Amino acid sequence: MVTAVVGANWGDEGKGKITDVLANQADIVIRFQGGANAGHTIKNSFGKFGLHTLPSGIFHQEVVNIIGNGVALSVDKVAEELADITSRGVPAPQLLISDRAQLVMSYHVLFDSLEEARLAGKSFGSTKSGIAPFYSDKFAKIGIQVSELADMDALREKVDGILEKKNILLKYLYHHEELKTDDIMEELQRYKEILKPYVADTSAFLAEALKSGKTALLEGQLGTMKDPDHGIYPMVTSSSTLAGYGAVGAGVPPYEIKRIVAVTKAYSSAVGAGEFVSEIFGDEAKELRDRGGDGGEYGVTTGRPRRVGYYDAVASKYGCRLQGATEVALTVLDALGYLDEIPVCVGYEIDGKITTDFPTTTALAKAKPVWEKLPGWKCDIRGIRKYEDLPENCRKYVEFIEEKIGHPISMVSNGPAREDIIYR
Numbered sequence: 001m002v003t004a005v006v007g008a009n010w011g012d013e014g015k016g017k018i019t020d021v022l023a024n025q026a027d028i029v030i031r032f033q034g035g036a037n038a039g040h041t042i043k044n045s046f047g048k049f050g051l052h053t054l055p056s057g058i059f060h061q062e063v064v065n066i067i068g069n070g071v072a073l074s075v076d077k078v079a080e081e082l083a084d085i086t087s088r089g090v091p092a093p094q095l096l097i098s099d100r101a102q103l104v105m106s107y108h109v110l111f112d113s114l115e116e117a118r119l120a121g122k123s124f125g126s127t128k129s130g131i132a133p134f135y136s137d138k139f140a141k142i143g144i145q146v147s148e149l150a151d152m153d154a155l156r157e158k159v160d161g162i163l164e165k166k167n168i169l170l171k172y173l174y175h176h177e178e179l180k181t182d183d184i185m186e187e188l189q190r191y192k193e194i195l196k197p198y199v200a201d202t203s204a205f206l207a208e209a210l211k212s213g214k215t216a217l218l219e220g221q222l223g224t225m226k227d228p229d230h231g232i233y234p235m236v237t238s239s240s241t242l243a244g245y246g247a248v249g250a251g252v253p254p255y256e257i258k259r260i261v262a263v264t265k266a267y268s269s270a271v272g273a274g275e276f277v278s279e280i281f282g283d284e285a286k287e288l289r290d291r292g293g294d295g296g297e298y299g300v301t302t303g304r305p306r307r308v309g310y311y312d313a314v315a316s317k318y319g320c321r322l323q324g325a326t327e328v329a330l331t332v333l334d335a336l337g338y339l340d341e342i343p344v345c346v347g348y349e350i351d352g353k354i355t356t357d358f359p360t361t362t363a364l365a366k367a368k369p370v371w372e373k374l375p376g377w378k379c380d381i382r383g384i385r386k387y388e389d390l391p392e393n394c395r396k397y398v399e400f401i402e403e404k405i406g407h408p409i410s411m412v413s414n415g416p417a418r419e420d421i422i423y424r
Contacts, residue, residue: 001210001215001216001256001258001259002210002215002216002217002218002246002252002256002257002258002259003022003026003215003216003217003218003257003258003259003260003261004217004218004220004243004246004257004259004260004261004323005018005019005022005217005218005219005220005261005263005329006218006220006223006224006241006242006243006246006260006261006262006263006323007220007221007222007223007224007226007241007262007263007264007319007323008223008224008262008263008264008316008319008320008323008325008328008405009223009224009225009264009265009268009269009270009312009315009316009319010222010223010225010226010268010269010270010271010274010276011221011222011223011225011226011241011270011271012223012265012269012270012271012293012297012306013223013263013264013265013331014263014265014329014331014332014413015056015219015220015221015263016039016041016042016051016056016219017041017042017043017056017331017413017416017418018261018263018329018331018411018413019055019056019057019217019219020042020044020056020057020059020418021411021418021421022217022261023056023057023059023060023063023217024060025215026057026060026063026215026216026217027062027063027064027209027214027215027216028057028063028064028065028066028206028209028214028215028216028217029055029056029057029058029060029063029064029065029066029216029217029219030055030065030066030067030068030202030206030216030217030218030219030246030250031053031054031055031066031067031068031071031219031221032068032070032071032218032219032220032245032246032248032249032250033068033070033071033220033221033239033240033241033245033246033249034071034072034131034220034221034222034237034239034241035052035053035071035072035073035074035104035129035130035131035134035221036052036053036072036074036077036104036129037052037072037127037129037131037237039051039052041293041416042056042059042418043416043417043418044059044417044418045418046059046085046088046089046090047088047089048416049084049085049088051081052074052077052081053067053071053073053074053077053078053081054067054078054081054082054085054093054095055067055219056219057093057217057219058085058090058093058095059085059090059093061091061093061094063093063094064094064095064096064205064209065093065094065095065096066095066096066097066098066202066205066206066250067095067096067097067098067101067202068098068101068202068249068250068251069098069100069101069202069203069249069250069251070101070239070245070248070249070250071098071101071249072102072104072130072131072134072135072239073097073101073102073103073104073146074104074129074130075103075104075190075191075194075195076194078097078194079194082095095198096198096199096200096202096205097146097195097198097199097200097202098146098199098200098201098202098203098251099145099146099147099199099200099201099202100145100146100147100202100203100251101145101146102134102138102143102144102145102146103143103144103145103146103188103191104129104130104131104134105130105134105144105184105187106184106187107133107166107179107184108130108131108133108134108137109128109129109130110130110176111130111133111166111169112128112129112130112131112132112133113128114170114174114176115132115133116128118173118174127271127272131237131238131239132238134238135238135239136238137162142158142161142162142165144158144159144188146195146199147199149188149191149192149195152185152188152189152192155185155188156181156185159181159184159185159188160181162184163178163179163180163181163184166179167179202250202251203250203251203252206250206251206252207252210252210256216250216252216256218243218246218249218250218257220241220242220243220246221237221241222237222241223241223263223319224241224242224315224318224319224320224322224323225270225274225315225319226241227240227241227242227322228240230242230322232274232275232361232364233361234361235272235273235274235275235361236274242322242323242324243257243260243262243323243324244324258326259326259327260323260324260325260326260327261325261326261327261328261329261410261411262319262320262323262325262327262328262329262407263328263329263331264316264319264320264328264329264330264331264401264405265311265330265331265332266311266330266331266332266333266335266336266397266401267288267292267308267309267310267311267332267335267336268308268309268310268311268312268315268345269289269292269297269306269307269308269309270306270307271304271306271307275361275364275365275367276307276309277309277312277314277315277345277348277364277367277368277369278309278310278311278312278315278345278369279307279308279309280308280309280310285307285308285309287338288308288335289305289306289308291335291338292306292308292332292335293332293335293416309345310342310343310344310345310371311342311344311345311401312345312369313344313345313346313356313401313404313405314345314346314347314348314355314356314357314358315345315358316401316404316405317356317358317404317405317406317407318357318358319358320405320406320407321406325407327407327408327409327410327411328402328405328407328408328409328410328411329409329410329411329412329413330398330401330409330411330412330413331412331413332413333381333394333397333398333412333413333414334380334381334382334414334415334420336376336377336397337376337377337378337379337380337381338376338378339376339378340375340376340378341373341374341375341376342373342374342375342376342397343371343372343373343374344371344372344373344374344400344401344404345369345370345371346370346371346372346404347369347370348364348367348368348369348370349367349368349369349370350363350366350367350368351366354370374393374396374397374400375393375396376393377390377391377392377393377394377397379391381394381414382414382415382420383414383415383420384414384422385419385422386422387412387422387423387424390412390414390422398412408424409424410423410424411423411424412424
């Protein structure tokens with residue numbers, strides 16, 4: 001059986017923690033899309049970690065961790081993360097990397113940075129990790145697959161052709177020095193050596209594992225609002241963030257995905273540009289940002305302050321529906337204990353009409369939040385392990401959100417640690 005853990009919102013919902021918790025019951029954890037442009041924060045007995053590419057099951061020694069074919073593979077980032085966790089006492093994890101995954105090259109990062117600078121005030125708020133140029137190359141069929149490292153002579157000929165195109169852009173659009181084949185081949189040779197112990201036919205491995213009754217977790221990156229088809233296009237990422245893509249990005253049959261846990265934060269947050277209807281500003285935003293997450297709402301990858309707002313039930317209902325959520329995990333509920341009353345966005349006003357349906361980006365730009373306010377619980381709820389022990393107003397808040405999004409909330413996270421979880 002396969003369970004998918006995915007984001008219902010803009011990312012940063014707490015998927016890493018939920019994956020880490022559920023990995024206790026899994027044999028395999030798979031990253032199936034995205035790259036090192038976003039991170040998952042995990043806090044456990046080893047310490048606090050920010051993962052960018054490694055699956056969140058790496059802290060469980062019995063778990064096989066897979067970087068799937070759908071991932072934008074930044075080899076140096078993987079090596080750095082492995083070195084970081086092992087230097088801090090985490091035993092070397094079981095790790096497999098798909099031979100069909102493609103490589104994020106240094107020139108992808110370069111082009112990402114150059115394009116953001118060229119766009120200036122109209123930029124997409126990229127993390128400059130090379131993700132959009134990587135996926136552009138993948139679908140233009142000039143990406144480099146891990147399997148191609150087996151024949152460096154053939155790969156050199158391919159690199160010559162790639163650089164012929166890249167250098168025209170570098171010279172005439174960006175006015176930047178041109179790339180050299182020898183430098184790129186040296187980079188690829190280094191990647192080959194790093195990857196050698198981990199490369200495998202992961203889809204074949206998964207087919208056998210599932211056939212023998214093993215359980216797997218699919219770990220998504222970002223959330224529904226950043227999906228290139230169903231999100232706030234064009235301020236989106238470059239790979240599908242939906243559970244449905246998990247079958248493609250991991251190489252498993254769609255019918256194997258039986259359980260989909262959509263993760264949503266008890267308030268809203270986002271990194272990067274794009275429409276964000278329930279966003280708040282000024283001192284009000286700063287207080288929520290500083291109280292949120294574990295040490296504040298700042299990007300794991302960029303360190304940028306996250307944009308924050310109160311809970312958006314319109315976006316979350318849509319996000320859970322697109323994910324096909326069979327259940328919902330509500331995270332960072334403990335951060336709201338300071339509020340006398342808690343606003344929830346229950347509708348959008350667009351051109352004088354109120355809707356509870358999430359619109360396309362053009363209409364979204366005109367949307368104003370319709371608020372409903374709930375009484376706060378005014379106390380610290382960390383350490384509580386039973387749902388019925390939560391303050392009454394806290395339970396009412398959870399149940400109000402559950403009603404508005406139309407999906408059952410099965411887990412409530414009330415702290416950053418692995419054990420800070422309440423099952424309903």
